[in-house]
Amino acid sequence: MNTRKGKILLVGFGPGSAEHMTQRAREAIAEADTVIGYATYINLVRDLLDGKEVVRKGMTEEIDRCIEAWERARQGKTVALVSSGDIGVYGMAGPTYETLFAAGWEPGSDIEVEVIPGATALNAAASLIGAPLTHDFCAISLSDLLTPWPRIARRLDAAGRADFVVALYNPKSGRRTQQIVEAQRILLRYRKPDTPVAIVKSAYRQKQDIQLVTLKEMAECKIGMLTTVLIGNSQTYARHGLMITPRGYGNKYDTETGAVREGEQAGRSLRMGLENWKACARAWLREDPIRTPEEAARHFDAPLGEILSAIAESEGDGGAGAWSAARVQGARIDDLLEAAAQWGRLHARVASGTGAECRLTVDNPVFLLDGDRLRLEAPQFSLEIELPRLGQAWFLRRAETESAVHFLDAAGRKVFALSLAGKDKHWQQQAYVHAWQALTKPRAAGFTSLSNAPSEENALNGATQ
Ligand code: SAH
Numbered sequence: 001m002n003t004r005k006g007k008i009l010l011v012g013f014g015p016g017s018a019e020h021m022t023q024r025a026r027e028a029i030a031e032a033d034t035v036i037g038y039a040t041y042i043n044l045v046r047d048l049l050d051g052k053e054v055v056r057k058g059m060t061e062e063i064d065r066c067i068e069a070w071e072r073a074r075q076g077k078t079v080a081l082v083s084s085g086d087i088g089v090y091g092m093a094g095p096t097y098e099t100l101f102a103a104g105w106e107p108g109s110d111i112e113v114e115v116i117p118g119a120t121a122l123n124a125a126a127s128l129i130g131a132p133l134t135h136d137f138c139a140i141s142l143s144d145l146l147t148p149w150p151r152i153a154r155r156l157d158a159a160g161r162a163d164f165v166v167a168l169y170n171p172k173s174g175r176r177t178q179q180i181v182e183a184q185r186i187l188l189r190y191r192k193p194d195t196p197v198a199i200v201k202s203a204y205r206q207k208q209d210i211q212l213v214t215l216k217e218m219a220e221c222k223i224g225m226l227t228t229v230l231i232g233n234s235q236t237y238a239r240h241g242l243m244i245t246p247r248g249y250g251n252k253y254d255t256e257t258g259a260v261r262e263g264e265q266a267g268r269s270l271r272m273g274l275e276n277w278k279a280c281a282r283a284w285l286r287e288d289p290i291r292t293p294e295e296a297a298r299h300f301d302a303p304l305g306e307i308l309s310a311i312a313e314s315e316g317d318g319g320a321g322a323w324s325a326a327r328v329q330g331a332r333i334d335d336l337l338e339a340a341a342q343w344g345r346l347h348a349r350v351a352s353g354t355g356a357e358c359r360l361t362v363d364n365p366v367f368l369l370d371g372d373r374l375r376l377e378a379p380q381f382s383l384e385i386e387l388p389r390l391g392q393a394w395f396l397r398r399a400e401t402e403s404a405v406h407f408l409d410a411a412g413r414k415v416f417a418l419s420l421a422g423k424d425k426h427w428q429q430q431a432y433v434h435a436w437q438a439l440t441k442p443r444a445a446g447f448t449s450l451s452n453a454p455s456e457e458n459a460l461n462g463a464t465q
Pocket residue numbers: 015016083084085086087088089090091119120121122124125168169170171200201202203204205224225226227228229
């Protein structure tokens with residue numbers, strides 16, 4: 001029996017040039033008895049392979065390579081699996097651990113495993129084009145060989161919506177030519193056509209090629225298997241052939257004089273930081289009495305629920321003008337609906353979330369709970385709501401002129417709202433205020449509700465989605 005402990009070294013050797021390989025990556029390859037990798041990767045480190053067993057594999061043999069590494073390590077060998085960039089980024093590190101786990105391996109057992117980090121393609125590409133990644137960014141692979149396209153599209157959409165700088169890996173190959181066209185189409189929903197885009201091919205390798213173009217031009221450019229595409233965010237600009245994403249100093253300092261902007265403090269969160277942004281939202285509502293919380297949600301690009309909580313938190317700062325709000329405690333939606341059914345004439349407003357809103361007037365609506373569904377029944381009108389979608393409910397009032405309850409999903413987006421519409425305003429208001437007082441305080445012990453919500457803090461009716 002061989003008593004030497006086997007070892008698997010997962011080595012990312014950086015973009016491809018010797019100077020950009022780490023010391024540890026070089027040592028790890030030197031230490032190995034066997035080096036396994038794609039033929040192209042093996043070629044990039046060929047100077048380091050003298051006297052070693054070399055296993056070259058094709059593109060589709062990834063799992064085979066993991067199994068081979070494991071088998072050799074079991075014989076007490078030191079095996080280096082090599083990959084360009086960082087081996088944990090769209091690389092072999094994940095499949096290797098999965099193969100090892102499947103074979104019953106655990107850390108500290110017979111085979112030692114070490115992951116050696118390397119500069120990934122997005123670092124290499126960025127360094128050649130200026131400073132495009134100076135703010136929040138994400139990487140998305142356009143390869144649909146192992147990932148369903150709807151998931152890739154969803155991530156592109158989310159990245160676009162959230163204004164991330166986006167690095168596209170595996171943007172295009174001989175067979176996969178339309179993915180980049182789709183990516184462009186999705187990102188153009190959110191980004192200007194002249195958003196800077198860097199197309200970097202073979203960074204730090206012989207055939208290195210860099211194109212600085214715009215999002216509108218991106219899909220027509222020369223892009224291949226060895227290309228990384230960097231797409232700017234809304235702040236990114238191109239100058240003198242470089243692509244720069246500002247770090248955000250301009251939010252705090254005057255870029256000409258260097259002075260701290262009014263209302264900001266050096267070394268502290270921005271006025272619009274976590275602690276204070278809700279005070280800014282209240283001030284915005286105070287400034288102009290015709291502004292509504294829904295407009296504030298659009299203005300601050302925040303969910304309505306966050307604006308309502310900003311209003312509810314008003315404390316000694318002038319509040320949110322005429323607006324006041326309070327959140328319905330935990331699982332009391334049933335109680336709220338029961339109360340609302342007594343309020344006489346109501347307007348029901350249903351948001352589609354896409355800019356369309358349906359408004360209807362109902363007298364004494366009947367609310368029916370039907371499994372997972374809530375139905376609001378009125379003559380010639382029926383509204384059906386998926387209860388698990390409801391995550392929170394709020395009372396919202398503008399002085400005496402507008403009294404409503406808003407039902408939001410767990411992320412704070414509006415599902416529907418009911419507002420008082422009766423002529424007999426006085427008793428309606430009284431009933432509304434009574435419900436407000438009763439339902440926005442923590443529930444008294446021993447109270448049972450129609451639904452069996454597990455906890456107060458949980459979403460209404462116990463659902464979190
Ligand atoms: N583990 C690698 C990524 C492997 S996925 C890393 O961390 O970099 C393969 C993709 O990486 C390619 O399709 C290309 O998008 C990108 N890539 C790898 N090396 C590159 C290089 N030298 N220049 C530009 N892009 C590269």
